[in-house]
Every structure is written in C-alpha cells, then in structure tokens.
Amino acid sequence: MASSEEDGTVEEKENNNKKRTKSALTTAWLTFYNIAMTAGWLVLALAMMRFYIKKGTHKGLYRSIARTLKFFQTFALVEVGHCAIGIVRTSVIVTGVQVCSRIFMVWFVASSIRQIQNEESVILFLVVWTVTEITRYSYYTFKLLNHLPYFIKWARYNFFIVLYPLGVVGELLSIYAALPFVRRSGMFSMRLPNKYNVSFDYYYCLIIVMLSYIPLFPQLYFHMLRQRRRVLHGEVIVEKDD
Numbered sequence: 001m002a003s004s005e006e007d008g009t010v011e012e013k014e015n016n017n018k019k020r021t022k023s024a025l026t027t028a029w030l031t032f033y034n035i036a037m038t039a040g041w042l043v044l045a046l047a048m049m050r051f052y053i054k055k056g057t058h059k060g061l062y063r064s065i066a067r068t069l070k071f072f073q074t075f076a077l078v079e080v081g082h083c084a085i086g087i088v089r090t091s092v093i094v095t096g097v098q099v100c101s102r103i104f105m106v107w108f109v110a111s112s113i114r115q116i117q118n119e120e121s122v123i124l125f126l127v128v129w130t131v132t133e134i135t136r137y138s139y140y141t142f143k144l145l146n147h148l149p150y151f152i153k154w155a156r157y158n159f160f161i162v163l164y165p166l167g168v169v170g171e172l173l174s175i176y177a178a179l180p181f182v183r184r185s186g187m188f189s190m191r192l193p194n195k196y197n198v199s200f201d202y203y204y205c206l207i208i209v210m211l212s213y214i215p216l217f218p219q220l221y222f223h224m225l226r227q228r229r230r231v232l233h234g235e236v237i238v239e240k241d242d
C-alpha cells in the first residue's frame with residue numbers, strides 16, 4: 001500500500017516535471033518566434049523608410065523589399081501550426097484565413113505581377129501590414145515576458161479598427177489593378193484542349209478571391225472586436241468556432 005502511494009507520488013512528480021519542461025519549452029519557442037518576427041517586420045519598416053528617404057518615390061520600393069517580405073510573411077505559416085497543436089489559444093480557421101490570404105497576396109499577386117508593384121495600393125497594404133505586425137508581435141513578446149506596457153496592449157487592440165479596413169482596401173485595389181494584366185497574359189491559367197482535360201482561369205480565380213472578402217472579412221473583423229472587448233474590457237466571450 002505504502003509503496004503504491006509512493007509510486008503514485010513519484011509518478012505525479014514526474015508528470016508535473018514533464019508538464020513544466022514542456023511549458024517552459026513552449027514559452028521559450030514562442031518568445032524566440034515573436035522576437036524574430038518583430039525584428040523581421042522592423043527590418044522591413046526601416047528598409048521602406050530608407051528607400052523612400054533616399055529615392056523620394058515609392059517606385060521600386062516593393063522590388064527592394066520583396067525577398068524579406070516573402071520570407072517573414074511565409075514564416076507566419078508556423079502560427080497556423082501553433083493553433084493546430086494548441087500552444088496558443090487561437091482558432092486555426094481565423095489564423096489560417098488571415099495568414100493564407102496574406103501569403104496569396106505576396107506570392108501570387110504582388111510578386112508575380114510586376115506591373116502592379118508600383119501601385120499606391122501595394123504600398124498601402126505594405127505599410128498597414130508592417131505597423132500591424134510590429135504591434136502584434138511585440139504585444140505577444142512582452143506578454144510572454146510578463147512585462148506588457150499598456151500602450152502596446154492598447155495599440156494591439158485599437159489600431160486594427162482603422163488598419164484592418166485600410167489593409168483590405170489596399171489588397172482589393174491591388175488585385176483589381178492586376179486583373180487586366182492577368183487577362184492579357186493568361187498567367188497561371190490552363191486553356192482547353194490540354195492533355196489533362198482541365199481548364200483553369202486565374203483571372204476568374206482572382207475575381208472569386210475578391211468576392212470572398214465579402215463574407216470572410218467581417219468575420220475576422222468581428223473576431224478582433226470580440227478579442228478587444230475581452231482583453232481591454234474584461235468581457236467573457238464564448239467563441240463559436242472554438
């Protein structure tokens with residue numbers, strides 16, 4: 001009897017130790033990830049400012065930062081993994097839509113269609129994303145370090161009210177500007193007849209992506225408004241997709 005109780009205690013201790021090690025490892029990884037992402041977006045902000053100050057125009061700016069942008073925006077896919085394995089309390093769907101739509105914008109619109117890279121709308125979403133991500137990742141970092149300045153918390157849950165719609169306007173105008181070039185070049189499209197007997201038109205795909213903002217964006221925006229009420233006003237919110 002006594003020995004089984006002792007075994008139980010040893011087992012409990014081992015389990016607790018394992019849990020503690022796991023949670024320390026998780027915190028260490030998340031802290032590293034968030035610091036790396038804050039630094040990445042700060043580098044982008046500095047590169048954009050330097051370019052503009054030196055050249056006095058936004059023309060050529062996208063090209064000059066494209067590689068860094070592609071790297072850090074694609075690295076954000078890791079966040080979908082964080083939600084999927086449950087190390088952050090966020091919906092996989094919300095994060096998935098947010099991250100995938102950004103990656104789509106970077107790889108399949110802004111980087112693939114050179115003719116739109118100098119559009120003001122591209123600069124608009126770039127600036128908006130940069131401000132958002134510096135605020136968001138520094139919020140997570142300071143929170144993990146238990147030293148969260150109120151200003152960062154306030155900025156995380158207020159800036160998006162204006163920045164989110166602005167970012168969407170920039171993205172939609174950029175896709176719209178790309179449409180004539182896509183139609184003319186037939187890029188990423190497959191016309192019949194072909195050996196696979198499949199037809200795909202990237203032009204219509206882009207129109208569908210634009211239309212999908214109508215049902216999806218309000219859901220993301222209202223999700224953030226709920227998060228805002230929870231974090232800034234302490235409301236208890238029950239998320240449906242949780």
Ligand SMILES: CCCCCCCCCCCCC/C=C/C(=O)SCCNC(=O)CCNC(=O)[C@H](O)C(C)(C)COP(=O)(O)OP(=O)(O)OC[C@H]1O[C@@H](n2cnc3c(N)ncnc32)[C@H](O)[C@@H]1OP(=O)(O)O
Pocket residue numbers: 030034079088089090091094095097098100101102104128129132136140143144159160163164165166167168171209212213216217220223224227231
């Ligand atoms: C394939 C083609 C697809 C095309 C589809 C097209 C349709 C697209 C439609 C929509 C388009 C959107 C376009 C986007 C534009 C822009 O981004 S514009 C710029 C403005 N953007 C924003 O302000 C983004 C705001 N949105 C978000 O931040 C996202 O909803 C989010 C990234 C998914 C974050 O939401 P969520 O995680 O739920 O909120 P938080 O409050 O930040 O976090 C909840 C808790 O989780 C913890 N946490 C999350 N991530 C981390 C992390 N990396 N590290 C540590 N901790 C993390 C966080 O601390 C919270 O914890 P608790 O407070 O303890 O609960």
